[in-house]
Every structure is written in structure tokens, then in C-alpha cells.
Amino acid sequence: MKRFSQLIQELELSNKTNDKIAALVSYFNEADDRDKPYVIAMFTGKKPKRPVNTSLIKQWAIELSSIPEWLFAESYSSVGDLSETIALVLPPAERNVDKPLHQWINELAQLNGKDDESKKDYILETWNSLNTQERFIFNKLISGNFRIGVSNKMLVNAIAKQSDEDSSKIMHSIMGKWQPDEITYLGLIEGAHVNTDNSWPYPFCLAYALETEPENLGDTTEWQAEWKWDGIRGQIVKRNDELFIWSRGEELVTDQFPELHFLKDELPNGVVLDGEILSIKDGKVQSFSTLQQRLNRKTINKSQLNDAPIGFFTYDILEYNGEDIRQEPLEKRRSILENVISGLVTKNIALLSPVINFKSWEQLATIRETAREINSEGIMLKKLSSTFHTGRKRGDWWKWKINPFTVDTVMIYAQKGSGRRANFFTDYTFAVRDGDKLITIAKAYSGLTDKEIKEVNSFVNKNAIEKFGPVRTVKPELVFEIAFEGIAESKRHKAGLALRFPRIARWRKDKKADEINTLDDLRQLLASTL
């Protein structure tokens, strides 16, 4: 486990993708082969059955460290991670035992079905033989949940680099069905359990944000305008009677969207479509928050299928008759795409993303203003002569987004950060006015400069009204402009609505608390977006 512990430390210390990939590559070069499938399973969220429940673990840790429960809770709120809090509060270990990672995992799996006493004996014994960092990892192994900023794509890139294999092949392989105790690392790389020849997607062509006036793009007749949809960019691959759905993160998400599985029967072989996975009801695109109910779920129930039905708006076609047609001009690809989509028997699920007719840039600008009414984020501009580039290239494709919504709010709660930020108020809760009351509307983690954080911090220290653990109620005085991307009804929030992706746009030192927006303002906005 020492090598794995080193990997975790390296991954946590860097926020640069290249460093993380380098750390993973050297791990896969050096680690025990038997450990590797477990590490891949862990990082891709393949969770084993949890052998001991959290409350027992917590209770034993409190017992062993002989601190009161409230003090454990305070510690947890400062650390922000239960596994780490436990690792830190336990008394120092009396010995040090080193076993390979897969052995720890298998020993934990064997605890399933045993009584609490034997589980406790094993856990306490283990805590007493690991150092703080190893304990932290062991606790994570119990939970099976190890999120440390390694995306599937990053992991796949590292394995591809280490094994000198194609990354989409590796992605297909690790997204397939396998068990870490039944497969070897080599087996995983080779993809013996899946047929990787059929699945590979193309790199996505991405657009830059338009920073100038569209007039500078020249003649309108050279451009195709489409709506920019706020969903999950995806590629649908149909080859040799198999269907694969890839997300923009280059993850296989085929199983998550059963509504699209009919394409397996209806699309011709040798076709790859580019488009947007969206929730579409009665031909209307739903908001992102509706789509969200369907994302990253292992199982989907009936009501989710009803409430958030999935559709696919196609933008482009990259392969036709088994041939790569990305170098053909957009104009030609679009007409092939129109043919393919019109050939589908099942209508209204996989659709053409409509092209917007416009005569002048001013006219298009006016049309763009209506984007929100159809849950679009703005407009995409693509040159009719453009090929389907690999990645981002300046000039041929532009996204022309509408500006975010903003609302003026007042800060009413502040919470301390964790760790080194434990002494600074960095998490704020904002409210709008509702009659003579203030009602919480968003929570945002800073977004301010260090200097502003200091300033807010000293304001909170001076103007705290009440305190609940790490949270302070503060005098409603500081006005912040919050930017957000969307608004949705929400039963979970007291205000009855929730903002999508709220963040602090700026600190409005020029405004007073009585100048902020009201809940009615937001309700009207909500009504206008429905």
C-alpha cells in the first residue's frame, strides 16, 4: 500500500493534469500488477459492497480517541472529510504493517456478513498498524469512494501512455463489465472482455467564444447558425450492429440513455453522429436541471424516464458508410446528416438540431435574444466550408453565448473554510428580499480575491450576530451581484427556486442592502423561462 499511498499524495499535491498523468504512469509502471485493476476500479467509481457502515466507523473512532462527540464533529467540520478526520484524531499507531493494496481490499470484502464485534476488532487492529496517511487511505477503501480529481479520461490517458495503446480502446475496455478480482491489468488493457474495434469515437471539434462583434466574421452567407444547447455533448457510434454513446468527457454513457437504444436497429452501420444529449418533452428542449436528474445514474426508474425523457439533437455526421468524412465541408456533411435522420423510423427522439435562417447579423442578434425561451444558451456559428477539426481551432466555429443572468443579493451567512482556510470565512450564503424578510437564494464559495476575502472576513468578525458551529449569521449589509446560468423550481429550497451555477460576479460596494432584488423578481424570471 506504500506505493499507492505515494500515488495519492502525488495526485493531491498537483493541480496540473500533466503532473497527475505522470504520477499515474509511473504508478502503473512500478506497482504490483495485482493491485492495478483495483486502483482502476476505485478511480472509475466501481464500488465494492461497503463492509462496515459509516456510523459504526465514526463511533469506534470517537471511542478510541477518547474525545467527546461534539469535538469530533468540530474536527470534521474543519477537515471536511470523514476518512481524514478519523485518521487524524486516532492516537498514534503502535506498529506499522505493510500489505499490498489488493490484500487490504480483499480482507475488507471478507468482513461482509461478519458480526460487528469481529469487524471492530479488524478495523481497530488495522488503525493501530498504519500511519496517518495510510489510515486515511484505508478509511477510503472502507467507503470505496475515492474522489481525488482523477477523471476517467485522465486515468485512461495515463494507462494509454503507459501501455502504448489507443486511449479510446482503453476507455471502452474500462467502461465495460469487469471485476477487479477476475481480470488482470494486461487483460484490461487488451480489452479481452469487450470488442474495442467497434466503439472508437472521434475527437470532438470545439468552438471558441466569440469575443468580437459578429459583423467582423464577414458575409452572412458563408455561415451556418444553430442554437447552442445546454446538455451533454455526445457522439453516437453505430458499427457492426453495436451502438455506443460517448460523452464529451470521452466517457461511454450508452447504458444511461435507453431512449436512444433504438438507434442500434435504425441507424445504418458505419455511422458516427455528433450532437447534444438533452431532455426533450413534446419536441421541446427542457432545462439542464431536468436533464440533470438523468446524469451519472447507475439505475433509472420509471418516473425519471417520464419526467426527464432523453432525446438527441444531431449537429454533424463524422462517419458515413464506414468512411471518415470529417474533411468534407460542413455544407455537405449537413445534407448527408439530413438524409440519415430522415431515414429513421422512430421520430422525435433523434432530431436534427435546427439551422437558424437569417439575412443579417442584426437579425441574428435579435433572434439570439430569444434563446432563453427555448432553453438554449445562445448561438453557434459554423463556417459552411469548415471541416470537423480535432479539438479547438480559431476561426471556423464560434459560440456566441447570451450573457448570464444576474441578481443583487445580500450576504446573510458566512462559513469558515476548511484546513488552512479554517480561520477564514470563505463560503457565503446570499439572500434576496421577500416582503420584509430575507430569503436564502444561493450559496457560493468565494470567487473573490484574497484581499476581498480578508475584507469580508473582518466584516464577518465584527458583524456576526449568531453562531452555529462554523456558521455565522451576519448583519445583512454586504451586497453581492450573483451571476447564474439558469433558474428552476425547487421544492428543496425555501425560496421555491434554485439557481444554476451561481457565482459571485462582483462585490457591489456601491449598493446598499435595501437596493437588492426581490424574490418576486426571480419568480418573474422563472415564469418567463418556463
Next chain:
Amino acid sequence: MALIEFTNRGIYCKQGNFHIDPWHPVDYAVTTHGHADHVKWGNKNYLCHELTKPILKQRYALEDNVETLPYNKEIDINGVKLSLFPAGHVIGSSQIRLEYKGEICVVSGDYKVEYDGISTAFEPVKCHTFVSESTFGLPIYTWQAQQLIFDQIISWITDNNLKGKTSILVAYSLGKAQRLIKNLAGHYPIYVHNSIANLNEGFAGAGVQLPETIRITPEIKKDELQKGIVIIPPALADGRWVKNLQQPAIGVCSGWMAVRAGRRWRSADAGFALSDHADWPGLLEAIKATEAEKVFVTHGSTAVFAKYLNEIGISAEEVTTKYGAEDDDIIGESTENPVKEEIQ
């Protein structure tokens, strides 16, 4: 009548008519140590340990109005007996012991119980009233023995050295820097930033023996720095000067590094949980050793720590002060410090 009271200027001893570590100017300021949150410019007179004097001179150009005392020597101020005891926090750091009509009060400033090899070792002082910090007053903070940490630092530096990276240690110029210099000497040449070199000169003048270091100047070549150890204060860690070094690898030395969120918060390549403050067991040990009837908890996890002390039968109270800005200050020491800490 209590020997000390907490006023809006700082800790005040009415019987002796003096303040301890005031944050607004007063006539007579008794100073626990030289960190910026405990000394403010503008008091009429200062009293501090003899090794704190070179710091006040270096950082605040204070000299004529500074009286000094060695440890363990009692003086009388308006009938209050005052003496200094080592706090083990940084060079010269002192606990202030006050005695008046048999009543004893100790104001400890900042302290740590582990001997760091350079600051005079902490000495517990029995008293009726004890004023304690609680910077790391949560049971998640338990330091490793410093030798283990220095071993880790040396192996990190050796590894950087082999990989062609420049090892940069981020440490407060007063305290942590001298502790690193003392304990890391003999492996690689140590290059220090001006603010550290200036303090070291002051200490040398006061008779403190420190291993040899090299002041960083524009003439020193980058590949020389790559082969050595570079020590800089926190304010410079994110600066351009560091970015322009050969493959800079930044190691932050601070107690906050004990927690993962703390290590991630700074853009460091390595975090070493090396602190000049007492850890949780250290705070409890120190407080129990005073046998105090009453403990005032000043800066840090004040509410939590005071509550816990009361639960284990030690009467404690939380006090709001302006201390603690130093270690906690996200901008770095320089904001509180009138001496510019920039290279060139």
C-alpha cells in the same frame, strides 16, 4: 481584583499600568515576541526579551525606547513583579509572568512545547491565571517529532536536486526560517531572502549562533540556487521571482499542512506540517502543567478549545483579541509588516 483585563487596546495590567502585546499604541508595551500580530509600532516604551530586541530594531527601527530582560529575572513595575519565561515559539519568545500580592498570572503569547533546536525551550510556569493561544486547538493536530519532518524535507530536497528542480521552502522569516536553517544545515548550501538575512544579522549581533547562509542577490546564478536550498517568506511564494527559477518546487512548512485541504489551498508541491505552535496534546500538556484555576483562550480555535477545557474540569473562557493574523494571514506576513519583503 484580577491582574489582567482584556481591553480594546489589548491585555492590560491595571496594578502595573502596562499592556501586554497591545494592538493600539500605549505608553508601556510588554512584548511576548517579535511577530507582527504581537508587536505594533507606535508605543512609547517597549519591554521584551533581550533576543527580541534585534527583531524590533530590524523590523520597526525601534531601539532607544526598548528595555530588555533575560529569562527568569524579576523586575518590579509599580508593585507588580514581572519576569519572562521561555515560550519556545521563536527566538526570544517569552511568557510574561506577573505576580501581585501572591496572585500569579502568565500571558504566554504564542508557544510550542517541543524544543526546536534554536528557540530557548518552553518552560511551564505554575500560576493562577493562564492566557493561552489555541491556533491548533483541535484534536486533528498532532505533530510528528521534528527530526522526522526534517528527514522528509531533506529527502524531498535530494530528490528535487537529482531531477534538476530548485527546492524552495516557504517559511516565516522570523522563527520558521531560523529553525530550518539550524536543522537543515550541512546538507546543501542555504540561500535566504533579504528579510531573513537581515534578521539573521541582527541575531548574530546579539550573539545567536546560526549556521552559514547566503543572502540572495541578483548576481547569484539560477543553477547555483537549483543545487541549494532556497528559503523565502510566504508573501513571495506565488511571485514572479519564484516562477522564473529553474523548475521551482515549492515546499510549504506550516502546521496547516497537516490537513489535505491545507496542502491543496496553497499551490505547493509539498507540504510539511512543521509548526511553531503547540499541537493539541502540547496545548493540553502545557495548560495542565500550569495548574491554573482559570484559563483565557485567545486566538485560534478559541470557542472549541475553551469548551473542551471546561468539560475536562479546567475553567476556561474565550477572549476576542487581534492575535493570530500571522500564521493565518492568507496574504502573508508582509501585509502586517512595514518592512517590504520583496526581492529587489
